[in-house]
Amino acid sequence: MSVQVRDLTKVYQVPVKQPGLLSTLRSVFHREYREVRAVDRVSFNVEPGERVGFLGPNGAGKTTTLKMLSGLLHPTSGEVRIEGRRPQDRSVDFLKSITLVMGQKQQLIWDLPASDSFELNRALFDIPRQVYRERLDELTALLGLDEFTDQPVRNLSLGQRMRCELAAALLHRPGTLFLDEPTIGLDVEVQAQVRQFIDAYNRNTGATVLLTSHDMEDVAHIAERILLIDHGVVRFDGSLGELQRRFGPGRLLTVKVGRTTEAQEHLLTGVLGMSAGAAASWSKTVAPDEVNAVLTRLLQDLPSAEVSVGEPPLREVLTRAFGEARERREEGA
Amino acid sequence: MVGALARVSLLIAMQYRSDFVFNGLTGLLRTAALVGPLLLVFQHRETVSGWTGPEATLVMALFLLLSSMTGALMEPNLGAVVEHIRRGTLDLVLLKPADAQLLVSLSRVEPSRLWDLPAALLLGGWALAQMPAPSPWGVIGAIIAVLSGLAAMYGLWLLAICTSFYFVQVDNLRFLLMSASEAGRWPLSLFSGWLRVVLLVAVPVGVVTTLPAELLRGRGSWEMVATAVAVGTGFLVVSRLAWRRALASYTSASS
Numbered sequence: 197m198s199v200q201v202r203d204l205t206k207v208y209q210v211p212v213k214q215p216g217l218l219s220t221l222r223s224v225f226h227r228e229y230r231e232v233r234a235v236d237r238v239s240f241n242v243e244p245g246e247r248v249g250f251l252g253p254n255g256a257g258k259t260t261t262l263k264m265l266s267g268l269l270h271p272t273s274g275e276v277r278i279e280g281r282r283p284q285d286r287s288v289d290f291l292k293s294i295t296l297v298m299g300q301k302q303q304l305i306w307d308l309p310a311s312d313s314f315e316l317n318r319a320l321f322d323i324p325r326q327v328y329r330e331r332l333d334e335l336t337a338l339l340g341l342d343e344f345t346d347q348p349v350r351n352l353s354l355g356q357r358m359r360c361e362l363a364a365a366l367l368h369r370p371g372t373l374f375l376d377e378p379t380i381g382l383d384v385e386v387q388a389q390v391r392q393f394i395d396a397y398n399r400n401t402g403a404t405v406l407l408t409s410h411d412m413e414d415v416a417h418i419a420e421r422i423l424l425i426d427h428g429v430v431r432f433d434g435s436l437g438e439l440q441r442r443f444g445p446g447r448l449l450t451v452k453v454g455r456t457t458e459a460q461e462h463l464l465t466g467v468l469g470m471s472a473g474a475a476a477s478w479s480k481t482v483a484p485d486e487v488n489a490v491l492t493r494l495l496q497d498l499p500s501a502e503v504s505v506g507e508p509p510l511r512e513v514l515t516r517a518f519g520e521a522r523e524r525r526e527e528g529a
Numbered sequence: 530m531v532g533a534l535a536r537v538s539l540l541i542a543m544q545y546r547s548d549f550v551f552n553g554l555t556g557l558l559r560t561a562a563l564v565g566p567l568l569l570v571f572q573h574r575e576t577v578s579g580w581t582g583p584e585a586t587l588v589m590a591l592f593l594l595l596s597s598m599t600g601a602l603m604e605p606n607l608g609a610v611v612e613h614i615r616r617g618t619l620d621l622v623l624l625k626p627a628d629a630q631l632l633v634s635l636s637r638v639e640p641s642r643l644w645d646l647p648a649a650l651l652l653g654g655w656a657l658a659q660m661p662a663p664s665p666w667g668v669i670g671a672i673i674a675v676l677s678g679l680a681a682m683y684g685l686w687l688l689a690i691c692t693s694f695y696f697v698q699v700d701n702l703r704f705l706l707m708s709a710s711e712a713g714r715w716p717l718s719l720f721s722g723w724l725r726v727v728l729l730v731a732v733p734v735g736v737v738t739t740l741p742a743e744l745l746r747g748r749g750s751w752e753m754v755a756t757a758v759a760v761g762t763g764f765l766v767v768s769r770l771a772w773r774r775a776l777a778s779y780t781s782a783s784s
Binding site for chain 2 (some may be wrong): 303
């Protein structure tokens, strides 16, 4: 087992204060705190080499979980083992076996070229020089770092910086990757490059990947298993397909027709309630028990149409999943 | 590892060359401002509270040594940690496979503050040349006291760093520590009883400045050396414990 998590809980004490001068003065002498249960008895296992996506709305407890798994935060209660080690002990062996990449924070030294940060990591992670050179060459080729590792980090674009971040984070060849919003703010091209790189790293090294992201492309591309977290509680644990089947509003029917008559258009939009998309196509998410009826009608009235049935967009699935989780929470409250 | 951390800190500091030169000039002015009052006092009197001019100059030289070490190695780290905590980048520092205290203690150095060091050596050398030669035991005791005092001051600054885990805004504490340290440039016997104790065990500047000077002018005792070692060890142990506690309650800035 690569990652074992049992009843992991994190409770924060958050100071509370009413607005206004009087309450501010009062809080100077007597501060009141409220308990916030950021993660609540979360349990799961991850097998070596698995790619898991933590999904949930803002403030769901994803990042807190990731930070406890990487040893930055001490759990209030519960147990975590990463390859048999307790993260909060911060043992050298543990820290050498993991990495955390945060899209919004950087480890590269702002005023120096990225190559100096790489060199510092070489020394800190105790990587033999020969091995370091080989890995750096490999990462440089994969991430296309050639042209800018000698410029101060402050002069790099966000995309260039993120690619250097990945190189710095993976020089020591960690077996477990924690990725917190790794593609946030990047342009489409760099996002794709980052995803492909993570994919290749996972396949080549067999590393375990735990990812949080609000970008559905990231999730669809990187994660093969989804853990849905809401208010610190795991609401779903399964494959992407299972998630779509369980929370999906139905199947996505897409119809492509070369040229339509007025009557056919009326059928598509008026009767079937489909919405027109690009390149003479119409689509609609249909409840599973209605799919057959709609397909029959389409084949009858539009025999020349090209009809495909697929999964609805992940975003739509997640919106429903989050909504369902919220309803269940409100019912329980 | 220490070498690699120091190298990077040095590289960062060297990025701003004008700072390096400017701090050098400020250092010279600062030394002049420190020595000025001393010259003024000893123009009119032979001794002050039992200290001759050269002996008081020795205390001043030791104070410059301390302020150089504090300015170069201790104070910048407090600033760096506060910045790391505020921006949430301390996470990434703590993920390096090294003792977190070491990482934080070497996260930023300010080599330009080492400009005070030549001034300290010159002043100290001049003062010692005017005084009777110290005994070998005096010299050894003084070295032990200086090292213990520097360790104690490091512990004090680390304690200040620990408070930044809870309060984030600790600028006032920084100024308080720096102002309190300024008292170390005068021999402790100039201060009243309770203040003397404070400057030995609470803000232990006296351990770096007055105790070694006492040992070098032949008025020291083994009790002084023992006090210095006890204060140094005490601060190191307490600050280490406080550091571990601070790390355990680290909440990390949200992303």
